[in-house]
Amino acid sequence: GENVEQHPSTLSVQEGDSAVIKCTYSDSASNYFPWYKQELGKGPQLIIDIRSNVGEKKDQRIAVTLNKTAKHFSLHITETQPEDSAVYFCEGNAGNMLTFGGGTRLMVKP
């Protein structure tokens, strides 16, 4: 199955700074690259995704970039706010199985 690695496992930033989380995957056939946000006591929810025919996608303060040659994609959060504090997961999808990165706990300090 797909091997997905996510870094860093924890990230602490000052409010207003940027945060970047990186995910590497193993299956070159992957063509869908989503990021999920999990708030305390809830299930993960999709925040942004990208398909393999696009190199970058933005939605307000968040963006995802994809490098298919190097097999990695990254989540970028600009102007971080305290409500961005959560656990973030990337997903790999080879065939029918959905495999998730180990998660990144982002802490935004006011």
Add this chain to the structure above:
Amino acid sequence: DAGITQSPRHKVTETGTPVTLRCHQTENHRYMYWYRQDPGHGLRLIHYSYGVKDTDKGEVSDGYSVSRSKTEDFLLTLESATSSQTSVYFCAISEGSLEAFFGQGTRLTVV
């Protein structure tokens, strides 16, 4: 919100007892998944289903079984619960290489 419901939301059970967790969806999605979430381990796939009566193992399937007799229901059974199965369990649904929708989770404690 996607129509996906997990029950129960919380359960405390004794070692050696059988436990069944239920995932119910109203989205008619083909794929259903069971994950466990433990500190330091992220989301680990237990079992998944790609259709009625079609299931397959994930990376941490030992001690768990699943059944899917209807499109909308995916059951996870711990035949004889152990303390190592204390965890938060999440069900997810998807339609192939598209967004996955998660339930709210079931917190299971085995004492």
